Amino acid sequence: MNASATSAIAKVRRRPLSPEDRATFFFLLPIMVVFAVLTLVPLLSSVYYSLTDYNGFSTDFNMVGLKNYVTIFSEPELLHSLGFTLLFAVSTTLLITVLALPLAVTLNKQFYGRSLARSLFFFLGIPAQAILGLIWRQIFSPMKSGIFNQILDLFTIPPIPWTSDDHWAQFCVIFVGVWMGVGWHATLYLAYMQAIPADLYEQSLIDGANSRQQFIHITLSQLVPAIVVSTFLIMTGNLKVYDLPFTLTAGGPRNATMTITQAILLRGTGQSQYGVGSALAVLFTIVCLLLVTIQQIVASAIQRRFE
Protein backbone atom coordinates (compact mmCIF):
# COMPACT_ATOMS: atom_id res chain seq x y z
CA MET A 1 0.00 0.00 0.00
CA ASN A 2 1.54 3.34 -0.98
CA ALA A 3 1.53 6.50 1.04
CA SER A 4 -1.16 8.37 -0.84
CA ALA A 5 -3.63 5.49 -0.47
CA THR A 6 -2.93 5.31 3.25
CA SER A 7 -3.51 9.01 3.66
CA ALA A 8 -6.72 8.77 1.63
CA ILE A 9 -8.04 6.11 3.99
CA ALA A 10 -6.98 8.22 6.95
CA LYS A 11 -8.84 11.18 5.47
CA VAL A 12 -12.00 9.10 5.12
CA ARG A 13 -11.68 7.90 8.70
CA ARG A 14 -11.08 11.37 10.00
CA ARG A 15 -14.08 12.81 8.20
CA PRO A 16 -16.75 13.44 10.84
CA LEU A 17 -20.22 11.93 10.35
CA SER A 18 -22.37 14.49 8.62
CA PRO A 19 -25.88 15.18 9.93
CA GLU A 20 -27.19 13.43 6.80
CA ASP A 21 -25.25 10.27 7.60
CA ARG A 22 -26.68 10.24 11.09
CA ALA A 23 -30.17 10.92 9.69
CA THR A 24 -29.96 7.99 7.26
CA PHE A 25 -29.26 5.73 10.22
CA PHE A 26 -32.36 6.89 12.10
CA PHE A 27 -34.54 6.68 9.00
CA LEU A 28 -33.31 3.18 8.27
CA LEU A 29 -33.63 2.02 11.87
CA PRO A 30 -37.34 1.02 11.71
CA ILE A 31 -36.91 -1.09 8.59
CA MET A 32 -33.73 -2.67 9.97
CA VAL A 33 -35.60 -3.71 13.12
CA VAL A 34 -38.55 -4.98 11.06
CA PHE A 35 -36.25 -6.91 8.74
CA ALA A 36 -34.21 -8.40 11.59
CA VAL A 37 -37.19 -9.45 13.72
CA LEU A 38 -39.65 -10.54 11.03
CA THR A 39 -37.36 -11.93 8.33
CA LEU A 40 -33.71 -12.48 9.23
CA VAL A 41 -34.05 -14.09 12.67
CA PRO A 42 -36.97 -16.35 11.61
CA LEU A 43 -35.09 -17.36 8.46
CA LEU A 44 -31.93 -18.22 10.39
CA SER A 45 -34.01 -20.11 12.92
CA SER A 46 -35.62 -22.04 10.04
CA VAL A 47 -32.15 -22.93 8.76
CA TYR A 48 -31.13 -24.08 12.26
CA TYR A 49 -34.24 -26.18 12.93
CA SER A 50 -34.06 -27.67 9.44
CA LEU A 51 -30.91 -29.44 10.63
CA THR A 52 -32.61 -30.90 13.72
CA ASP A 53 -35.33 -33.44 14.54
CA TYR A 54 -37.26 -30.80 16.53
CA ASN A 55 -40.98 -31.59 16.71
CA GLY A 56 -42.27 -28.13 17.63
CA PHE A 57 -42.58 -28.41 21.41
CA SER A 58 -40.14 -30.89 23.01
CA THR A 59 -36.94 -29.25 24.29
CA ASP A 60 -35.06 -32.49 23.73
CA PHE A 61 -33.93 -32.64 20.10
CA ASN A 62 -30.77 -33.50 18.17
CA MET A 63 -28.84 -32.25 15.18
CA VAL A 64 -29.54 -34.60 12.28
CA GLY A 65 -27.55 -32.91 9.52
CA LEU A 66 -29.21 -32.88 6.13
CA LYS A 67 -31.62 -35.71 6.93
CA ASN A 68 -34.71 -33.47 6.61
CA TYR A 69 -33.61 -32.37 3.16
CA VAL A 70 -33.15 -36.02 2.15
CA THR A 71 -36.68 -36.64 3.45
CA ILE A 72 -38.06 -33.93 1.17
CA PHE A 73 -36.45 -35.45 -1.89
CA SER A 74 -37.58 -38.96 -0.99
CA GLU A 75 -41.23 -38.13 -0.23
CA PRO A 76 -43.27 -37.76 -3.43
CA GLU A 77 -45.93 -35.78 -1.54
CA LEU A 78 -43.49 -33.00 -0.62
CA LEU A 79 -41.79 -32.89 -4.01
CA HIS A 80 -45.23 -32.80 -5.56
CA SER A 81 -46.23 -29.74 -3.53
CA LEU A 82 -43.14 -27.95 -4.77
CA GLY A 83 -43.91 -29.08 -8.31
CA PHE A 84 -47.51 -27.90 -8.23
CA THR A 85 -46.51 -24.50 -6.80
CA LEU A 86 -44.02 -24.07 -9.67
CA LEU A 87 -46.56 -25.30 -12.22
CA PHE A 88 -49.13 -22.81 -10.93
CA ALA A 89 -46.70 -19.86 -10.85
CA VAL A 90 -45.23 -20.50 -14.30
CA SER A 91 -48.45 -21.42 -16.11
CA THR A 92 -50.44 -18.49 -14.68
CA THR A 93 -47.60 -16.10 -15.56
CA LEU A 94 -47.63 -17.30 -19.18
CA LEU A 95 -51.41 -17.57 -19.60
CA ILE A 96 -52.26 -14.27 -17.93
CA THR A 97 -49.68 -12.43 -20.06
CA VAL A 98 -50.81 -14.05 -23.31
CA LEU A 99 -54.47 -13.20 -22.58
CA ALA A 100 -54.06 -9.80 -20.92
CA LEU A 101 -52.10 -8.19 -23.77
CA PRO A 102 -54.75 -8.62 -26.51
CA LEU A 103 -57.46 -7.83 -23.97
CA ALA A 104 -55.76 -4.53 -23.15
CA VAL A 105 -55.49 -3.70 -26.87
CA THR A 106 -59.21 -4.38 -27.31
CA LEU A 107 -60.19 -2.42 -24.21
CA ASN A 108 -58.18 0.50 -25.56
CA LYS A 109 -60.31 0.70 -28.71
CA GLN A 110 -63.63 2.48 -28.91
CA PHE A 111 -66.86 0.63 -28.22
CA TYR A 112 -70.05 1.07 -26.24
CA GLY A 113 -69.90 0.37 -22.50
CA ARG A 114 -66.11 0.50 -22.50
CA SER A 115 -65.67 1.68 -18.91
CA LEU A 116 -68.14 -0.95 -17.69
CA ALA A 117 -66.19 -3.71 -19.47
CA ARG A 118 -62.91 -2.38 -18.09
CA SER A 119 -64.25 -2.24 -14.54
CA LEU A 120 -65.80 -5.72 -14.74
CA PHE A 121 -62.57 -7.35 -15.89
CA PHE A 122 -60.51 -5.38 -13.39
CA PHE A 123 -62.79 -6.13 -10.45
CA LEU A 124 -62.31 -9.90 -10.76
CA GLY A 125 -58.80 -9.45 -9.39
CA ILE A 126 -59.88 -7.35 -6.41
CA PRO A 127 -61.74 -9.59 -3.88
CA ALA A 128 -59.90 -11.94 -1.54
CA GLN A 129 -58.57 -15.05 -3.27
CA ALA A 130 -59.96 -17.13 -0.43
CA ILE A 131 -63.50 -15.86 -1.02
CA LEU A 132 -63.25 -16.35 -4.79
CA GLY A 133 -61.93 -19.86 -4.16
CA LEU A 134 -64.97 -20.68 -2.03
CA ILE A 135 -67.32 -19.35 -4.71
CA TRP A 136 -65.63 -21.38 -7.43
CA ARG A 137 -65.69 -24.47 -5.22
CA GLN A 138 -69.44 -24.35 -5.55
CA ILE A 139 -69.33 -23.75 -9.31
CA PHE A 140 -66.76 -26.50 -9.94
CA SER A 141 -68.57 -28.97 -7.68
CA PRO A 142 -67.97 -32.48 -9.09
CA MET A 143 -71.50 -33.47 -8.21
CA LYS A 144 -74.31 -33.45 -10.75
CA SER A 145 -75.71 -30.39 -9.02
CA GLY A 146 -72.51 -28.43 -9.65
CA ILE A 147 -73.00 -25.35 -11.79
CA PHE A 148 -70.65 -26.34 -14.61
CA ASN A 149 -71.99 -29.87 -14.64
CA GLN A 150 -75.54 -28.52 -14.95
CA ILE A 151 -74.44 -26.40 -17.90
CA LEU A 152 -72.77 -29.45 -19.50
CA ASP A 153 -75.99 -31.36 -18.88
CA LEU A 154 -77.86 -28.82 -21.04
CA PHE A 155 -75.67 -29.99 -23.92
CA THR A 156 -76.13 -33.62 -22.81
CA ILE A 157 -72.45 -33.89 -21.88
CA PRO A 158 -71.84 -36.21 -18.89
CA PRO A 159 -70.63 -34.56 -15.67
CA ILE A 160 -66.89 -33.94 -15.23
CA PRO A 161 -65.28 -34.81 -11.85
CA TRP A 162 -63.81 -31.27 -11.59
CA THR A 163 -62.33 -30.97 -8.12
CA SER A 164 -62.32 -34.68 -7.34
CA ASP A 165 -59.90 -35.68 -10.10
CA ASP A 166 -56.16 -34.95 -9.81
CA HIS A 167 -55.68 -33.31 -13.20
CA TRP A 168 -59.04 -31.59 -13.38
CA ALA A 169 -58.45 -30.14 -9.90
CA GLN A 170 -55.12 -28.70 -11.02
CA PHE A 171 -56.89 -27.32 -14.09
CA CYS A 172 -59.55 -25.70 -11.88
CA VAL A 173 -56.99 -23.96 -9.66
CA ILE A 174 -55.01 -22.63 -12.62
CA PHE A 175 -58.22 -21.62 -14.43
CA VAL A 176 -59.43 -19.54 -11.49
CA GLY A 177 -55.94 -18.10 -11.01
CA VAL A 178 -55.95 -16.91 -14.63
CA TRP A 179 -59.57 -15.72 -14.42
CA MET A 180 -58.66 -13.49 -11.47
CA GLY A 181 -55.46 -12.12 -12.96
CA VAL A 182 -56.23 -11.35 -16.60
CA GLY A 183 -58.33 -8.21 -16.03
CA TRP A 184 -55.98 -6.87 -13.39
CA HIS A 185 -52.94 -7.14 -15.63
CA ALA A 186 -54.85 -5.91 -18.70
CA THR A 187 -55.54 -2.78 -16.63
CA LEU A 188 -51.84 -2.45 -15.93
CA TYR A 189 -51.07 -2.74 -19.65
CA LEU A 190 -53.84 -0.24 -20.46
CA ALA A 191 -52.26 2.29 -18.12
CA TYR A 192 -48.89 1.84 -19.84
CA MET A 193 -50.48 2.04 -23.30
CA GLN A 194 -51.69 5.57 -22.58
CA ALA A 195 -48.03 6.61 -22.57
CA ILE A 196 -47.31 5.30 -26.10
CA PRO A 197 -46.91 8.35 -28.37
CA ALA A 198 -49.82 8.55 -30.83
CA ASP A 199 -47.59 9.73 -33.68
CA LEU A 200 -45.94 6.30 -33.74
CA TYR A 201 -49.28 4.91 -34.93
CA GLU A 202 -49.88 7.83 -37.32
CA GLN A 203 -46.47 7.35 -38.88
CA SER A 204 -47.01 3.60 -39.30
CA LEU A 205 -50.38 4.24 -41.00
CA ILE A 206 -48.67 6.45 -43.52
CA ASP A 207 -46.11 3.68 -44.03
CA GLY A 208 -49.03 1.34 -44.75
CA ALA A 209 -48.83 -0.89 -41.69
CA ASN A 210 -51.87 -3.02 -40.89
CA SER A 211 -53.20 -3.41 -37.36
CA ARG A 212 -51.40 -6.72 -36.79
CA GLN A 213 -48.08 -5.13 -37.73
CA GLN A 214 -48.91 -2.16 -35.50
CA PHE A 215 -49.57 -4.51 -32.59
CA ILE A 216 -46.29 -6.36 -33.01
CA HIS A 217 -43.97 -3.50 -33.92
CA ILE A 218 -45.40 -0.64 -31.88
CA THR A 219 -47.67 -1.83 -29.08
CA LEU A 220 -45.69 -4.92 -28.04
CA SER A 221 -42.27 -3.35 -28.24
CA GLN A 222 -43.43 -0.25 -26.38
CA LEU A 223 -44.98 -2.45 -23.70
CA VAL A 224 -41.80 -4.37 -22.87
CA PRO A 225 -41.29 -2.47 -19.59
CA ALA A 226 -44.91 -3.19 -18.67
CA ILE A 227 -44.51 -6.89 -19.46
CA VAL A 228 -41.44 -7.00 -17.22
CA VAL A 229 -43.34 -5.43 -14.30
CA SER A 230 -46.45 -7.53 -14.85
CA THR A 231 -44.70 -10.91 -15.12
CA PHE A 232 -42.56 -10.02 -12.10
CA LEU A 233 -45.69 -9.29 -10.04
CA ILE A 234 -47.47 -12.48 -11.16
CA MET A 235 -44.43 -14.68 -10.61
CA THR A 236 -43.56 -13.37 -7.12
CA GLY A 237 -47.22 -13.26 -6.10
CA ASN A 238 -48.17 -16.68 -7.39
CA LEU A 239 -45.15 -18.53 -6.00
CA LYS A 240 -46.66 -17.59 -2.64
CA VAL A 241 -50.05 -19.04 -3.61
CA TYR A 242 -51.96 -20.62 -0.75
CA ASP A 243 -55.41 -19.09 -0.26
CA LEU A 244 -56.86 -20.08 -3.63
CA PRO A 245 -56.08 -23.83 -3.76
CA PHE A 246 -56.69 -24.18 -0.02
CA THR A 247 -60.24 -22.86 -0.33
CA LEU A 248 -61.02 -24.26 -3.78
CA THR A 249 -59.76 -27.83 -3.41
CA ALA A 250 -58.23 -27.91 0.10
CA GLY A 251 -55.06 -29.18 -1.58
CA GLY A 252 -56.79 -32.34 -2.74
CA PRO A 253 -57.63 -34.74 -4.15
CA ARG A 254 -54.73 -36.79 -2.76
CA ASN A 255 -52.46 -33.71 -2.52
CA ALA A 256 -52.82 -33.00 -6.26
CA THR A 257 -53.18 -29.27 -5.63
CA MET A 258 -51.16 -29.07 -2.41
CA THR A 259 -48.97 -25.98 -2.37
CA ILE A 260 -45.58 -25.71 -0.73
CA THR A 261 -47.06 -23.28 1.82
CA GLN A 262 -49.70 -25.77 2.84
CA ALA A 263 -47.05 -28.49 3.11
CA ILE A 264 -44.87 -26.29 5.35
CA LEU A 265 -47.81 -25.56 7.65
CA LEU A 266 -48.96 -29.20 7.73
CA ARG A 267 -45.54 -30.58 8.59
CA GLY A 268 -44.59 -27.79 10.94
CA THR A 269 -47.77 -27.61 12.98
CA GLY A 270 -50.12 -30.50 12.26
CA GLN A 271 -47.71 -33.40 11.97
CA SER A 272 -45.06 -32.33 14.51
CA GLN A 273 -42.31 -32.43 11.89
CA TYR A 274 -41.01 -28.94 12.57
CA GLY A 275 -37.59 -29.90 11.20
CA VAL A 276 -39.01 -31.10 7.86
CA GLY A 277 -41.28 -28.04 7.68
CA SER A 278 -38.29 -25.77 8.27
CA ALA A 279 -36.24 -27.57 5.62
CA LEU A 280 -39.12 -27.07 3.16
CA ALA A 281 -39.22 -23.37 4.06
CA VAL A 282 -35.49 -23.00 3.45
CA LEU A 283 -35.69 -24.88 0.16
CA PHE A 284 -38.66 -22.74 -0.90
CA THR A 285 -36.74 -19.53 -0.14
CA ILE A 286 -33.86 -20.73 -2.32
CA VAL A 287 -36.23 -21.64 -5.16
CA CYS A 288 -37.91 -18.22 -4.96
CA LEU A 289 -34.60 -16.35 -5.00
CA LEU A 290 -33.40 -18.46 -7.93
CA LEU A 291 -36.57 -17.95 -9.97
CA VAL A 292 -36.69 -14.20 -9.33
CA THR A 293 -33.01 -13.92 -10.31
CA ILE A 294 -33.58 -15.85 -13.53
CA GLN A 295 -36.62 -13.71 -14.28
CA GLN A 296 -34.62 -10.52 -13.73
CA ILE A 297 -31.79 -11.70 -15.98
CA VAL A 298 -34.18 -12.67 -18.78
CA ALA A 299 -36.13 -9.41 -18.35
CA SER A 300 -33.08 -7.18 -18.53
CA ALA A 301 -31.78 -9.11 -21.56
CA ILE A 302 -35.08 -8.57 -23.35
CA GLN A 303 -35.19 -4.92 -22.32
CA ARG A 304 -31.69 -4.34 -23.70
CA ARG A 305 -32.72 -5.83 -27.03
CA PHE A 306 -35.62 -3.40 -27.35
CA GLU A 307 -33.72 -0.28 -26.32
Added chain:
Amino acid sequence: MIESRANTVPRKIVRTIVTLGSAILCALPLYYVIVSSFKTSVDMTKHPFALPTEWTFANYAQAVADGSIWTAFLNTLIVTVFGVILQVAVGSLAAYAMVLKKNWLTVGMGAVLTLAFCIPVQSTLLPLYKMEGTLGIVDSLPGLIVLYLADSAFCYYLIVGYMRKLPTELFEAARVDGASPFRIYWQIVLPLIRPILATVIVFQTLAVWNDFLRPSVFVSSAEKCTVVLQVYNAVNAFSTNWPLFMAITCIALAPVVVFFMFCQRWIVSGLVAGAVKG
Protein backbone atom coordinates in the same frame (compact mmCIF):
# COMPACT_ATOMS: atom_id res chain seq x y z
CA MET B 1 -56.31 5.76 -31.63
CA ILE B 2 -56.64 7.91 -34.69
CA GLU B 3 -57.71 5.39 -37.31
CA SER B 4 -61.13 6.62 -38.37
CA ARG B 5 -61.67 3.52 -40.53
CA ALA B 6 -61.55 1.29 -37.46
CA ASN B 7 -64.14 3.30 -35.56
CA THR B 8 -67.17 3.07 -37.81
CA VAL B 9 -70.42 2.28 -36.05
CA PRO B 10 -70.73 -1.35 -37.27
CA ARG B 11 -67.19 -2.09 -36.06
CA LYS B 12 -67.94 -0.52 -32.71
CA ILE B 13 -71.07 -2.64 -32.39
CA VAL B 14 -69.20 -5.87 -33.14
CA ARG B 15 -66.50 -4.90 -30.67
CA THR B 16 -69.13 -4.08 -28.06
CA ILE B 17 -70.79 -7.47 -28.42
CA VAL B 18 -67.50 -9.38 -28.23
CA THR B 19 -65.78 -7.41 -25.46
CA LEU B 20 -68.69 -6.44 -23.25
CA GLY B 21 -70.09 -9.93 -23.81
CA SER B 22 -66.95 -11.65 -22.59
CA ALA B 23 -66.71 -9.23 -19.65
CA ILE B 24 -70.22 -10.18 -18.60
CA LEU B 25 -69.46 -13.88 -19.14
CA CYS B 26 -66.41 -13.58 -16.87
CA ALA B 27 -68.44 -11.75 -14.23
CA LEU B 28 -71.22 -14.39 -14.19
CA PRO B 29 -69.91 -16.05 -11.02
CA LEU B 30 -70.51 -12.75 -9.23
CA TYR B 31 -74.05 -12.57 -10.63
CA TYR B 32 -74.56 -16.14 -9.42
CA VAL B 33 -73.44 -15.20 -5.89
CA ILE B 34 -75.73 -12.17 -5.76
CA VAL B 35 -78.90 -13.85 -7.04
CA SER B 36 -78.33 -16.96 -4.93
CA SER B 37 -78.09 -14.86 -1.79
CA PHE B 38 -81.75 -13.90 -2.27
CA LYS B 39 -83.00 -17.45 -2.83
CA THR B 40 -84.09 -20.34 -0.68
CA SER B 41 -82.01 -23.52 -0.78
CA VAL B 42 -84.66 -25.27 -2.87
CA ASP B 43 -84.94 -22.39 -5.33
CA MET B 44 -81.15 -22.26 -5.67
CA THR B 45 -80.85 -25.95 -6.60
CA LYS B 46 -83.86 -25.94 -8.90
CA HIS B 47 -83.14 -22.73 -10.83
CA PRO B 48 -79.46 -21.91 -10.30
CA PHE B 49 -79.19 -19.25 -13.03
CA ALA B 50 -82.61 -17.59 -12.91
CA LEU B 51 -83.57 -14.61 -10.83
CA PRO B 52 -85.12 -15.67 -7.51
CA THR B 53 -88.71 -16.95 -7.95
CA GLU B 54 -89.40 -15.21 -4.68
CA TRP B 55 -86.92 -12.69 -3.26
CA THR B 56 -86.06 -13.55 0.31
CA PHE B 57 -83.95 -11.57 2.76
CA ALA B 58 -83.92 -14.39 5.30
CA ASN B 59 -80.32 -15.31 4.42
CA TYR B 60 -79.14 -11.79 5.16
CA ALA B 61 -81.10 -11.70 8.41
CA GLN B 62 -79.52 -15.00 9.42
CA ALA B 63 -76.05 -13.84 8.36
CA VAL B 64 -76.07 -10.81 10.64
CA ALA B 65 -78.16 -12.42 13.41
CA ASP B 66 -75.37 -13.18 15.86
CA GLY B 67 -73.47 -9.98 15.09
CA SER B 68 -70.19 -11.82 14.58
CA ILE B 69 -69.81 -10.42 11.07
CA TRP B 70 -69.71 -6.86 12.48
CA THR B 71 -67.00 -7.88 14.95
CA ALA B 72 -65.08 -9.35 12.04
CA PHE B 73 -65.43 -6.12 10.07
CA LEU B 74 -64.18 -4.09 13.02
CA ASN B 75 -61.20 -6.43 13.54
CA THR B 76 -60.28 -6.31 9.86
CA LEU B 77 -60.60 -2.52 9.82
CA ILE B 78 -58.30 -2.15 12.85
CA VAL B 79 -55.70 -4.55 11.45
CA THR B 80 -55.81 -2.97 7.97
CA VAL B 81 -55.59 0.66 9.14
CA PHE B 82 -52.74 0.12 11.59
CA GLY B 83 -50.95 -2.42 9.41
CA VAL B 84 -50.95 -0.22 6.32
CA ILE B 85 -50.04 3.02 8.13
CA LEU B 86 -47.07 1.36 9.82
CA GLN B 87 -45.87 -0.36 6.63
CA VAL B 88 -46.02 2.83 4.60
CA ALA B 89 -44.32 4.88 7.35
CA VAL B 90 -41.47 2.38 7.73
CA GLY B 91 -41.11 1.88 3.96
CA SER B 92 -41.17 5.58 3.02
CA LEU B 93 -38.69 6.55 5.76
CA ALA B 94 -36.28 3.94 4.46
CA ALA B 95 -36.79 5.11 0.87
CA TYR B 96 -36.06 8.69 1.95
CA ALA B 97 -32.80 7.60 3.61
CA MET B 98 -31.74 6.10 0.27
CA VAL B 99 -32.07 9.37 -1.63
CA LEU B 100 -30.84 11.53 1.26
CA LYS B 101 -27.22 10.35 1.24
CA LYS B 102 -25.22 7.63 -0.39
CA ASN B 103 -23.06 5.94 2.25
CA TRP B 104 -22.11 2.36 3.17
CA LEU B 105 -25.25 1.97 5.27
CA THR B 106 -27.73 3.01 2.59
CA VAL B 107 -25.94 1.05 -0.13
CA GLY B 108 -25.81 -2.05 2.06
CA MET B 109 -29.42 -1.79 3.20
CA GLY B 110 -30.54 -1.20 -0.39
CA ALA B 111 -29.08 -4.57 -1.37
CA VAL B 112 -30.50 -6.28 1.74
CA LEU B 113 -34.00 -4.90 1.13
CA THR B 114 -34.04 -6.03 -2.50
CA LEU B 115 -33.25 -9.50 -1.22
CA ALA B 116 -35.81 -9.19 1.59
CA PHE B 117 -38.50 -8.40 -0.94
CA CYS B 118 -37.94 -11.81 -2.55
CA ILE B 119 -38.10 -13.83 0.68
CA PRO B 120 -41.65 -15.16 0.95
CA VAL B 121 -43.47 -14.79 4.26
CA GLN B 122 -44.26 -18.51 4.03
CA SER B 123 -40.70 -19.44 4.86
CA THR B 124 -40.78 -17.49 8.11
CA LEU B 125 -44.25 -18.48 9.34
CA LEU B 126 -43.26 -21.37 11.62
CA PRO B 127 -40.60 -19.41 13.57
CA LEU B 128 -42.85 -16.33 13.69
CA TYR B 129 -45.62 -18.43 15.23
CA LYS B 130 -43.18 -19.72 17.84
CA MET B 131 -41.91 -16.21 18.48
CA GLU B 132 -45.39 -14.75 18.92
CA GLY B 133 -46.27 -17.70 21.12
CA THR B 134 -43.38 -16.89 23.45
CA LEU B 135 -44.47 -13.24 23.59
CA GLY B 136 -48.09 -14.25 24.14
CA ILE B 137 -49.44 -12.26 21.17
CA VAL B 138 -50.69 -15.15 19.04
CA ASP B 139 -54.44 -14.82 18.47
CA SER B 140 -54.46 -11.07 19.05
CA LEU B 141 -54.94 -8.11 16.72
CA PRO B 142 -51.56 -6.49 17.60
CA GLY B 143 -49.92 -9.85 16.86
CA LEU B 144 -51.51 -9.83 13.42
CA ILE B 145 -50.58 -6.19 12.74
CA VAL B 146 -46.93 -6.89 13.55
CA LEU B 147 -46.86 -9.65 10.92
CA TYR B 148 -47.99 -7.27 8.18
CA LEU B 149 -44.99 -5.03 8.93
CA ALA B 150 -42.93 -7.53 6.92
CA ASP B 151 -44.53 -5.98 3.81
CA SER B 152 -42.60 -2.75 4.53
CA ALA B 153 -39.93 -4.00 2.14
CA PHE B 154 -42.51 -4.04 -0.68
CA CYS B 155 -43.68 -0.51 0.17
CA TYR B 156 -40.06 0.62 0.25
CA TYR B 157 -39.44 -0.98 -3.13
CA LEU B 158 -42.35 0.85 -4.79
CA ILE B 159 -41.66 4.20 -3.11
CA VAL B 160 -37.89 4.35 -3.66
CA GLY B 161 -38.22 4.05 -7.45
CA TYR B 162 -40.51 7.06 -7.48
CA MET B 163 -38.40 9.06 -5.04
CA ARG B 164 -35.22 8.63 -7.07
CA LYS B 165 -36.85 10.58 -9.89
CA LEU B 166 -37.58 13.62 -7.71
CA PRO B 167 -35.26 16.56 -8.41
CA THR B 168 -32.66 16.61 -5.60
CA GLU B 169 -32.40 20.42 -5.81
CA LEU B 170 -35.65 20.56 -3.85
CA PHE B 171 -34.06 18.85 -0.82
CA GLU B 172 -30.84 20.81 -1.27
CA ALA B 173 -32.65 24.14 -1.19
CA ALA B 174 -34.53 23.19 1.95
CA ARG B 175 -31.33 21.96 3.56
CA VAL B 176 -29.52 25.21 2.81
CA ASP B 177 -32.43 27.03 4.42
CA GLY B 178 -31.68 25.03 7.56
CA ALA B 179 -34.52 22.50 7.54
CA SER B 180 -33.75 19.26 9.42
CA PRO B 181 -33.81 15.99 7.43
CA PHE B 182 -36.99 14.90 9.17
CA ARG B 183 -38.69 18.19 8.43
CA ILE B 184 -37.72 17.84 4.76
CA TYR B 185 -39.21 14.34 4.76
CA TRP B 186 -42.43 15.47 6.40
CA GLN B 187 -43.03 18.79 4.64
CA ILE B 188 -41.44 18.33 1.22
CA VAL B 189 -40.93 14.67 0.38
CA LEU B 190 -44.26 13.23 1.57
CA PRO B 191 -46.40 15.77 -0.35
CA LEU B 192 -44.26 15.23 -3.45
CA ILE B 193 -44.69 11.45 -3.46
CA ARG B 194 -48.47 11.51 -3.00
CA PRO B 195 -49.15 9.68 -6.29
CA ILE B 196 -47.06 6.66 -5.32
CA LEU B 197 -48.31 6.80 -1.71
CA ALA B 198 -51.88 6.55 -3.02
CA THR B 199 -51.00 3.46 -5.05
CA VAL B 200 -49.07 1.81 -2.22
CA ILE B 201 -51.84 2.52 0.31
CA VAL B 202 -54.60 1.21 -1.97
CA PHE B 203 -52.53 -1.82 -2.95
CA GLN B 204 -51.63 -2.74 0.62
CA THR B 205 -55.11 -2.00 1.98
CA LEU B 206 -56.46 -4.65 -0.38
CA ALA B 207 -53.59 -7.02 0.42
CA VAL B 208 -54.10 -6.82 4.20
CA TRP B 209 -57.90 -6.75 4.07
CA ASN B 210 -57.97 -9.80 1.76
CA ASP B 211 -55.27 -11.86 3.46
CA PHE B 212 -56.29 -15.32 4.53
CA LEU B 213 -52.96 -17.04 5.23
CA ARG B 214 -51.91 -15.11 8.32
CA PRO B 215 -55.31 -14.91 10.06
CA SER B 216 -55.91 -18.61 9.38
CA VAL B 217 -52.63 -19.56 11.07
CA PHE B 218 -52.44 -16.98 13.87
CA VAL B 219 -56.09 -16.38 14.81
CA SER B 220 -58.02 -19.12 16.56
CA SER B 221 -60.73 -17.45 18.62
CA ALA B 222 -64.00 -16.42 17.00
CA GLU B 223 -63.97 -12.88 18.39
CA LYS B 224 -60.60 -12.13 16.74
CA CYS B 225 -61.72 -13.31 13.28
CA THR B 226 -61.14 -11.21 10.20
CA VAL B 227 -63.83 -11.00 7.50
CA VAL B 228 -62.20 -13.44 5.09
CA LEU B 229 -61.63 -15.98 7.85
CA GLN B 230 -65.24 -15.51 8.97
CA VAL B 231 -66.49 -16.35 5.46
CA TYR B 232 -64.26 -19.43 5.38
CA ASN B 233 -65.49 -20.60 8.77
CA ALA B 234 -69.09 -19.99 7.70
CA VAL B 235 -68.72 -22.44 4.81
CA ASN B 236 -67.53 -25.16 7.13
CA ALA B 237 -70.16 -24.37 9.74
CA PHE B 238 -73.14 -24.34 7.34
CA SER B 239 -71.76 -26.70 4.73
CA THR B 240 -75.16 -27.37 3.18
CA ASN B 241 -76.72 -23.93 3.46
CA TRP B 242 -75.28 -22.34 0.31
CA PRO B 243 -77.68 -19.37 0.09
CA LEU B 244 -76.55 -18.34 3.58
CA PHE B 245 -72.92 -18.56 2.45
CA MET B 246 -73.74 -16.44 -0.61
CA ALA B 247 -75.36 -13.79 1.63
CA ILE B 248 -72.32 -13.70 3.93
CA THR B 249 -70.08 -13.43 0.85
CA CYS B 250 -72.11 -10.49 -0.46
CA ILE B 251 -71.85 -8.70 2.88
CA ALA B 252 -68.11 -9.38 2.97
CA LEU B 253 -67.60 -8.14 -0.59
CA ALA B 254 -69.75 -4.98 -0.28
CA PRO B 255 -67.02 -2.79 1.26
CA VAL B 256 -64.50 -4.10 -1.28
CA VAL B 257 -66.83 -3.08 -4.13
CA VAL B 258 -67.23 0.42 -2.68
CA PHE B 259 -63.50 0.73 -2.09
CA PHE B 260 -62.84 -0.43 -5.66
CA MET B 261 -65.24 2.12 -7.12
CA PHE B 262 -63.51 5.01 -5.37
CA CYS B 263 -59.90 3.85 -5.62
CA GLN B 264 -59.56 1.83 -8.81
CA ARG B 265 -57.70 4.56 -10.66
CA TRP B 266 -54.89 4.51 -8.09
CA ILE B 267 -54.36 0.76 -8.01
CA VAL B 268 -52.09 0.57 -11.02
CA SER B 269 -51.30 4.23 -11.77
CA GLY B 270 -48.25 4.27 -9.51
CA LEU B 271 -46.86 1.14 -11.14
CA VAL B 272 -46.63 2.98 -14.45
CA ALA B 273 -43.98 5.41 -15.69
CA GLY B 274 -41.05 3.43 -14.44
CA ALA B 275 -42.06 3.66 -10.80
CA VAL B 276 -41.09 0.01 -10.53
CA LYS B 277 -37.91 -1.21 -12.10
CA GLY B 278 -38.81 -4.82 -12.70
